[in-house]
Structures are given as structure tokens and as C-alpha cells.
Amino acid sequence: MKEKSSEHSEDQHHEAEIVTETFSEAAPDSIFNRFFLEVSSLATFTLRFFKEVFKPPYEFNELISQSFLIGYKSVSLVGITAFIMGLVLTIQSRPTLAKFGAESWLPAMVAVSIIREIGPAITALIFAGKVGSGIGAELASMNVTEQIDAMQVSGTNPFKFLVVTRVLAATLMLPLLVVLADAFGLFGSFVGVNVHGHVSTYLFFSQVFQSLQFQDLFPAVVKTFFFGFAVGIIGSYKGYNSSEGTEGVGKAANSAVVFASLMIFIIDMVAVQITSLFQS
Amino acid sequence: MTTDTRAIEIGHDNKQGGLAVVEMEHVKKSFGNNHVLRDINLVVHKGESLVILGQSGTGKSVLIKCIVGLVDPDDGKLVILGQDVSELKSKELIELRKKIGFLFQSGALYDSMTVRENLEFPLRRQIRSTPKETIDSLVKEAMRNVGLAESIDMTPSELSGGMRKRLGLARTLILKPEIMLYDEPTTGLDPITSKEISSLILEVQKIYDTSSVIITHDIDCARRTANRIIVLKDGICAAEGSYADLAKSEDAWIRSFFE
Ligand SMILES: Nc1ncnc2c1ncn2[C@@H]1O[C@H](COP(=O)(O)OP(=O)(O)OP(=O)(O)O)[C@@H](O)[C@H]1O
Numbered sequence: 448m449k450e451k452s453s454e455h456s457e458d459q460h461h462e463a464e465i466v467t468e469t470f471s472e473a474a475p476d477s478i479f480n481r482f483f484l485e486v487s488s489l490a491t492f493t494l495r496f497f498k499e500v501f502k503p504p505y506e507f508n509e510l511i512s513q514s515f516l517i518g519y520k521s522v523s524l525v526g527i528t529a530f531i532m533g534l535v536l537t538i539q540s541r542p543t544l545a546k547f548g549a550e551s552w553l554p555a556m557v558a559v560s561i562i563r564e565i566g567p568a569i570t571a572l573i574f575a576g577k578v579g580s581g582i583g584a585e586l587a588s589m590n591v592t593e594q595i596d597a598m599q600v601s602g603t604n605p606f607k608f609l610v611v612t613r614v615l616a617a618t619l620m621l622p623l624l625v626v627l628a629d630a631f632g633l634f635g636s637f638v639g640v641n642v643h644g645h646v647s648t649y650l651f652f653s654q655v656f657q658s659l660q661f662q663d664l665f666p667a668v669v670k671t672f673f674f675g676f677a678v679g680i681i682g683s684y685k686g687y688n689s690s691e692g693t694e695g696v697g698k699a700a701n702s703a704v705v706f707a708s709l710m711i712f713i714i715d716m717v718a719v720q721i722t723s724l725f726q727s
Numbered sequence: 728m729t730t731d732t733r734a735i736e737i738g739h740d741n742k743q744g745g746l747a748v749v750e751m752e753h754v755k756k757s758f759g760n761n762h763v764l765r766d767i768n769l770v771v772h773k774g775e776s777l778v779i780l781g782q783s784g785t786g787k788s789v790l791i792k793c794i795v796g797l798v799d800p801d802d803g804k805l806v807i808l809g810q811d812v813s814e815l816k817s818k819e820l821i822e823l824r825k826k827i828g829f830l831f832q833s834g835a836l837y838d839s840m841t842v843r844e845n846l847e848f849p850l851r852r853q854i855r856s857t858p859k860e861t862i863d864s865l866v867k868e869a870m871r872n873v874g875l876a877e878s879i880d881m882t883p884s885e886l887s888g889g890m891r892k893r894l895g896l897a898r899t900l901i902l903k904p905e906i907m908l909y910d911e912p913t914t915g916l917d918p919i920t921s922k923e924i925s926s927l928i929l930e931v932q933k934i935y936d937t938s939s940v941i942i943t944h945d946i947d948c949a950r951r952t953a954n955r956i957i958v959l960k961d962g963i964c965a966a967e968g969s970y971a972d973l974a975k976s977e978d979a980w981i982r983s984f985f986e
Pocket residue numbers: 456460758761763781782783784785786787788789790832
């Protein structure tokens with residue numbers, strides 16, 4: 448009977464068991480231990496994702512509705528934040544550049560920072576806060592109220608239906624949101640440039656596009672897929688393996704945001720290293 | 728009745744000779760050091776309704792979760808509808824699971840869906856090409872059978888406890904299971920609604936010709952629905968018999984359930 452270990456409740460209980468065991472031994476490095484346990488069970492969860500994602504049947508309908516919920520519903524938040532970000536960044540950079548008599552570089556400088564770093568990173572962090580916590584809380588409350596078990600009993604693979612669709616939707620939607628954020632950020636910057644004096648739309652955007660190169664765009668877009676994946680998988684992992692009780696729901700949402708944000712910075716750091724390798 | 732597991736075998740031989748739909752032999756399950764099921768032996772016959780009594784935390788829910796496959800037993804033999812579960816591949820296991828209905832203790836309704844979508848969900852997923860008319864008529868029929876026809880466009884959060892139980896039951900019945908497992912179907916309901924749910928269980932049994940396992944603390948529900956009762960204690964089946972038998976058992980502990 449032991450082979451069918453892919454059971455949902457089984458997984459959960461094994462993890463719970465391991466964690467309590469480490470606690471009861473109460474070694475001084477228990478936080479350290481717990482961290483590695485957490486990472487290893489997250490890795491197992493991720494492996495399971497890759498196992499299930501290619502296996503039919505595919506849940507296209509659910510993927511589309513999740514993409515709508517995850518992507519479309521974040522558009523206004525991401526758009527407004529990015530606009531303000533571009534505006535503020537431009538207004539604050541102007542005095543510094545003016546000191547060096549390089550005010551005309553303003554559009555180019557702001558564009559490079561938005562596209563390369565600030566657009567992807569800020570959007571991903573907002574995404575982690577909104578979508579990561581949402582997935583964590585939703586799956587955790589489904590877990591507490593036995594809805595995940597109910598799905599399994601009715602012959603649906605809950606991992607495929609709930610986790611795979613959400614992770615895919617997050618992975619696909621974040622890059623689109625980042626492109627949108629870049630556009631709104633640049634628009635904000637254009638408005639910021641025009642707060643003092645006048646720069647025509649044509650002049651502004653031709654400066655922007657001259658300053659941007661393929662090496663700026665490509666890695667910036669690629670890393671957003673990883674950001675999206677990290678938010679989706681961590682949110683799902685935290686929700687799917689949440690502890691019993693309503694308290695577990697809050698915990699899952701909270702730790703999903705913390706863990707996902709941390710992961711975004713780690714991925715960003717790695718991405719910077721890799722890009723600089725290729726650029727030198 | 729003796730407080731001995733051998734009682735089961737005696738009971739088995741005595742039974743009206745119906746076909747066994749669920750057979751458990753020496754089933755064990757532990758969670759860490761918590762040995763929940765120590766040695767469970769039981770048989771559910773076709774068309775009968777078996778009530779399981781026991782104190783809170785004795786593993787009644789774990790026991791029926793083993794039957795439906797939400798929990799894997801550590802040891803022992805589990806035969807469902809003539810198939811040994813340990814020998815099945817995961818595809819066959821999913822097929823087998825479809826023949827078992829499970830009414831969760833909490834109802835386990837999908838909060839994000841309306842009542843109608845809750846009912847359509849299992850249907851759409853089992854038979855992907857089902858035409859819309861068939862689904863509609865099955866949903867209507869299920870709602871009528873549990874007396875919820877007016878609430879079809881509400882969300883689960885707008886339903887009362889009794890209605891949620893009915894909806895949970897309707898969602899399970901829509902797949903026409905051969906075995907129904909009820910986890911505390913009447914807990915948290917007033918006596919009148921409890922009575923209604925109990926008679927609903929009996930009706931379901933008749934209409935759908937199912938075999939049932941019912942976990943309950945509600946002795947009135949047990950009296951109404953049980954053909955046979957098993958009392959669970961310390962991870963084994965401590966006693967078994969008809970309602971009348973157990974109610975006048977010599978064991979005071981068993982009698983205390985019936986007072
Ligand atoms: N997934 C799990 N992981 C760890 N322990 C569990 C798990 N499920 C159940 N248990 C433990 O098994 C024991 C029996 O639980 P179960 O839910 O079966 O009790 P019950 O008889 O249904 O009680 P109640 O009448 O209160 O519903 C409890 O001690 C519980 O802590």
C-alpha cells in the first residue's frame with residue numbers, strides 16, 4: 448500500500464511529522480534545520496509540478512480563468528504603481544543629473560533603470576504581495592475545509608487542477624504585467640520630464656529607444672518568467688501544505704509573501720551575475 | 728455481544744449473506760507515535776447501512792478515509808467491490824474511487840463556486856463530453872432529491888448548515904456511487920433537521936441502491952439508519968451488533984453510547 452505515496456494528505460502528514468521531530472529534538476540549530484527541511488520539501492513540490500505539468504489531461508479552462516484572475520485583476524495596481532514609479536524616479540534624478548550638466552540624459556537613464564531593474568523587480572514584488580498571498584490563502588483555506596480532499600475523491604487530481612494551473616498562470620502573466628509596467632513607467636517618466644520644461648513625445652521616446660539595447664531587454668524579460676514561477680510555486684506550496692485550522696490560512700498567506708519576495712531578490716541577484724558574465 | 732474483535736467474524740457469518748462491498752482485514756494506521764487504527768477488521772455488505780460509533784479522536788474519520796483512499800493504511804488488506812486496493816494501479820484506483828461517495832464532516836463545498844457549479848464540477852470532470860442538457864437534468868434531479876431546488880444560484884456561504892449538508896450529499900450522489908460514506912452527517916444540526924437528514928440517508932439508500940457507512944455521535948440517527956453498528960475503541964472494533972443488541976450490552980461503556 449505504500450507505493451501510492453502521491454496522496455495529498457500523506458505528503459502533508461510526512462512533512463508535518465518531520466518538522467515536529469526536529470522540534471522535539473530541539474537542537475540549537477533547529478531554525479537552520481527547519482530552513483533546509485523547508486527548502487527540500489519545496490524542491491520536492493517543484494519536482495512534482497514538473498512531473499504533472501506535461502501529463503494529460505490538461506486543465507485549459509482552469510488555466511485561462513486563473514490567468515484572467517491573476518493577470519487581468521492586477522493590471523490597474525501594477526499600472527498605477529509603475530506610472531508613479533517612473534514619475535518619481537524622473538523628478539528625483541533631475542537635480543543630480545543637472546549638477547553635472549547632463550539633464551538631457553534624463554530619459555535615457557530613467558529608461559535603462561526602469562527596463563533593466565526597477566520595472567521587473569517592483570512588479571514582481573507587488574505580484575508576490577497580491578497574487579502570492581492570494582494563492583497561499585486560497586489553497587490553505589481549501590485545504591482546511593477539506594475541499595482539496597473532496598476534489599480528489601470526486602476523481603479530479605487536485606494538484607493538477609489547483610497547483611499546476613496557478614503556477615502556469617503566474618509564470619505567464621507576470622512577464623506581461625512587467626511589459627505593461629515598463630510602458631506605464633516610461634509614460635510616468637515622460638510626464639516627469641515635462642514637469643520642468645518641454646520635451647516632445649517624439650524626442651523623449653527616440654532618446655529612450657536609442658539608449659536601450661538587446662542586452663538590456665532580453666535578460667530583463669527572461670528573469671520575469673522565473674519571478675512569476677517563484678511566486679506561483681511558493682504560494683501554492685505554502686497553501687497546499689498549510690497546517691490545520693484557520694490560523695494556518697493566515698500563516699500560509701504571510702509566509703508565501705515573505706518567502707516569495709526573498710526568492711525574487713535571490714533570482715535577481717543570480718540573473719545579474721549571469722548577464723554581466725555575457726556582457727563582459 | 729462480546730467486546731472482542733472475533734465478534735466481527737461471528738457477525739460476518741450471521742449476516743443475511745449479502746455480497747461484501749468493503750472488506751478490511753488487520754488494517755493499521757499510525758501517525759508518528761499516534762497509533763490510530765491498530766487492527767481493524769470489518770465487512771460492509773451490499774445494500775446494508777453500517778453505523779460506526781466511537782469517541783471523538785478514535786479514528787473514525789481516518790477509517791473511512793482509508794476506504795476512499797485519502798489515507799493509505801500502513802498495513803492490512805483492503806478489498807473494495809471485489810478489488811484488492813493494494814494491487815491496483817493509480818488509474819484503476821481513480822476509477823474505483825468514482826464508485827465511492829464521501830460526505831465530508833465539514834461538507835467541503837467549493838466556496839468559490841455557486842451551488843450549481845458545485846454540482847456540475849464532478850460531472851464535468853468525470854465525463855468530459857457530457858452534453859449540457861444531460862448535466863442540467865442530472866443537476867436538477869439531484870437538487871430535487873435533496874430538496875434544494877430553489878437555492879441553485881446561491882453560493883455555499885449563503886446556505887445554512889442543514890442546506891450545506893444537503894448540498895454536499897447532492898454533489899456526492901450526482902455520480903451515483905455504489906458505496907456512500909457519511910462522516911457525521913447530522914452533527915451541528917437541530918433535532919428536526921437531523922431527522923430529515925437521517926431519512927434522506929435512508930431514501931438515498933433506496934433510490935440509488937447504495938451500501939452506506941455512517942459515522943455519527945447522534946444516537947437517534949444511528950437508530951434510524953443502522954442495520955448494524957460497530958463501536959470503535961483504542962484502534963480496534965470493540966463491539967458489533969444490531970442497535971437493540973448493543974443498547975442492552977453488558978458493557979457499561981458501550982451502553983453509555985445509547986443513553
Ligand atoms: N492527517 C493527519 N495527520 C496526523 N494525525 C492525524 C491526521 N488525521 C488524523 N490524525 C489523528 O488521528 C486521530 C483520529 O482522528 P479522526 O479525525 O479519525 O478522529 P474521529 O474519530 O473522526 O473524531 P471526531 O469524532 O472528532 O471526528 C486523531 O488523534 C488525529 O490527531
